[in-house]
Amino acid sequence: MSRSRLLGAVACAAATLGLYALLLGVARDIKAARPSHAWELFPWVERLARGREDQQALHAAAAGPILGLLLAVLLIYGLAMYLVAGRRSRLLEVLVFGSGALFLIVQLFGAALLSNDVYSYIMHGRIFGVYGGNPNLEAPRQFPGDLYLRLVEWRNAPSSRGPLWTILSAGLALVGGERIGVTVLLFRSLGTVAALAAAATLWSCLRQLAPRQTSLGLVLFLWNPLVVLESGLSGHSDIVMAALLLLAFRLHLRRRRALASAALVLAVLIKFIAGLIVPLYVLLILREAPSWSQRARHLAVCGASATVVLALVHGAAGVRPDVPVFQALRAEGGRYTHTVHELVFTALRLQLGDEPKTARAPWQREQWIRERANESAEPTPAATQATLWLRSATWLAFGLVWLLAAWRVADPRTFLISSTAVFLAFYWLVGTWVQPWYVIWALALAALVPTSRPAQLAVLLSVGLLSVYVTGGYDYADSPLWWLYAYRSLPAFVLPILIFALIELARRQDPHATSDDAEAAVGVQSDCLGKRAVLLGKDAGG
Numbered sequence: 001m002s003r004s005r006l007l008g009a010v011a012c013a014a015a016t017l018g019l020y021a022l023l024l025g026v027a028r029d030i031k032a033a034r035p036s037h038a039w040e041l042f043p044w045v046e047r048l049a050r051g052r053e054d055q056q057a058l059h060a061a062a063a064g065p066i067l068g069l070l071l072a073v074l075l076i077y078g079l080a081m082y083l084v085a086g087r088r089s090r091l092l093e094v095l096v097f098g099s100g101a102l103f104l105i106v107q108l109f110g111a112a113l114l115s116n117d118v119y120s121y122i123m124h125g126r127i128f129g130v131y132g133g134n135p136n137l138e139a140p141r142q143f144p145g146d147l148y149l150r151l152v153e154w155r156n157a158p159s160s161r162g163p164l165w166t167i168l169s170a171g172l173a174l175v176g177g178e179r180i181g182v183t184v185l186l187f188r189s190l191g192t193v194a195a196l197a198a199a200a201t202l203w204s205c206l207r208q209l210a211p212r213q214t215s216l217g218l219v220l221f222l223w224n225p226l227v228v229l230e231s232g233l234s235g236h237s238d239i240v241m242a243a244l245l246l247l248a249f250r251l252h253l254r255r256r257r258a259l260a261s262a263a264l265v266l267a268v269l270i271k272f273i274a275g276l277i278v279p280l281y282v283l284l285i286l287r288e289a290p291s292w293s294q295r296a297r298h299l300a301v302c303g304a305s306a307t308v309v310l311a312l313v314h315g316a317a318g319v320r321p322d323v324p325v326f327q328a329l330r331a332e333g334g335r336y337t338h339t340v341h342e343l344v345f346t347a348l349r350l351q352l353g354d355e356p357k358t359a360r361a362p363w364q365r366e367q368w369i370r371e372r373a374n375e376s377a378e379p380t381p382a383a384t385q386a387t388l389w390l391r392s393a394t395w396l397a398f399g400l401v402w403l404l405a406a407w408r409v410a411d412p413r414t415f416l417i418s419s420t421a422v423f424l425a426f427y428w429l430v431g432t433w434v435q436p437w438y439v440i441w442a443l444a445l446a447a448l449v450p451t452s453r454p455a456q457l458a459v460l461l462s463v464g465l466l467s468v469y470v471t472g473g474y475d476y477a478d479s480p481l482w483w484l485y486a487y488r489s490l491p492a493f494v495l496p497i498l499i500f501a502l503i504e505l506a507r508r509q510d511p512h513a514t515s516d517d518a519e520a521a522v523g524v525q526s527d528c529l530g531k532r533a534v535l536l537g538k539d540a541g542g
Helices: 003-027 053-084 090-107 119-128 147-151 163-176 180-209 211-220 225-233 240-254 257-268 271-286 292-317 343-353 365-372 380-410 412-430 436-446 453-465 468-472 483-486 491-507 510-539
Strands: none
Touching: 003 053, 003 090, 003 225, 003 491, 053 090, 053 211, 053 225, 053 468, 090 180, 090 211, 090 225, 090 380, 119 147, 119 180, 147 180, 163 180, 163 271, 163 292, 180 211, 180 225, 180 240, 211 225, 225 240, 225 436, 240 257, 240 412, 240 436, 240 510, 257 271, 257 343, 271 292, 271 380, 271 412, 343 380, 343 412, 380 412, 412 436, 412 453, 436 453, 453 468, 468 483, 468 491
C-alpha cells in the first residue's frame, strides 16, 4: 500500500475522532437526546437538565451544527472507504480497527443518549431480575415504585425483545442497581464490546473470503457513524444481535454447523427479527451438502443444537408460549414512523374520506400520542381500510423479495447478499416502525461483501436515516418547520434509493466499471467455491 494512502487514512481517523468529540457537545441539545447520567461517574461531563418548554428552541439551535458535523463525518467516512478499497495491508487493518475502537470509547462519556431505549432495557431487566416478573407480558407502569420508571417513556409497553436480551438486561441491571450512571455505562460498554467483537469477526472472515477487501469491510462497518453512535453512545441491543449473526457465519465457514446454528438462534433470541434469515441458512446447509444423507445429518445435528439452545434460554427466562413475539410487526396509525408508509397511509386515509386533521395526526406525534391516550378511541373506518390495503401490498412485495433471495442462496457469498437484501426489503416494505439503529442488521452482513450492491444500499440508507435526528425534532403543532418532520421519510428513505438508482445507472453506462465490478465478484465467488470444494471433499472423506 502506498505511503500517501496510509497517511490519508491516519488523517481521516484523527479528523473523525475530533468530530465525534464535538458531536458529544452538540447532540445533548437535540430533541431525541435523553440524559445518560454520565456526570455521576465523570465529573467533567456537563449535566443534561432541561425542561420540556425549551426543547424546541434548543433543538432549533443545535440542528444546524449537528447536521454540519454529521455531514463532515460522513464525507470522511466515504473518503476512508475510497482510500482503503482493494488495499491489502495488515498495518492498515490494525489502524482501521484501532481507530474504530477509539470512536466507540469516546461515546461512553456522552452526556446524552440518542433514544430512551436503554432505560426500557433497564426497566425490563429489573422486572425480570428484581421483581421476578416477565417483561414480555408486564409493562413498566405495573411497578410504580421503581427508581427507573420516571426515565422510561414507553411505560405501557411490554418488551418485544427476545428472552436472551431479557437475561442480559437483568444481569446488567442487577450489577448497576440504583446507580443510574453506572447502569447506563454498563449497557453502553456492552454495545461497544459487541461492536468490536463483530468487527473482529468481520476481520477474520474477510481475511479468508476476500483478503483485498478486509480494510474496506472494516471501515464500512466499524467507521459507519450510525454503528458508532447507536452502539457506543446509545447502547442498543441490535449490535449484540449483529455480533451473533456474524459469529454464526464465522462458525459456518469453519464447518462448525451445529455451533453456527446455536449462534444464529441466540441472535433470534436477542431480537426476533433475525428469524427472517434462518430459513436462508437452512437452504445454505442443504445446497452445500453433496448428498441427501449428509443433508439429513446436518439438519439433524443443527436442529438438535438449536433446540437445546432454545430450551435452555427459554427455561432460564421463564418464557411462556403466549408471549407476543411479533409485536414489532404490528401496524396501526401511530406505528407508521420514519418511513414512506406514513405518507402513503395519510394519502390513503384522505382518499377514503378521513378529515385532513384526523388523517394527518401521525405527522404531529405529540397530538397523536394525546389521541392514543384515550383508551376508548378507535381507528376510523378509513384508517382501518388504509392499513389493510397498505399492509397487504407491502407484505406481498416483501414475500416476493424473500422468495427471490431464497432462490439465489447457493454458497456463503450469495447467502450474505440474500440476507442483506431481506433486511433491506424489511426496512422499505414492512418495517413500518423503523429507527436508525435497525440498519445495523444489514450493515453487519453487508460488510462481508463490501463491494456488492446490497452493501452500497445499506450504507446509503444508514446515511439517510441519520437525518431523522435533525428532522425529527420539529414535531410540534406550532413549529414553522413542521414540514421537515412531516416529510422526514424523504431524506431518510427516498433519497438513498434515488442515489442508489443513479449510481446503478452510471454503472450500466460505463462498461469498464461494470466489468471491474463483475470481475471482483467472480473472483470472490470463485474463492468461496474453491474453499467449498475442499471442505466438501474433507466432509466426504470423513
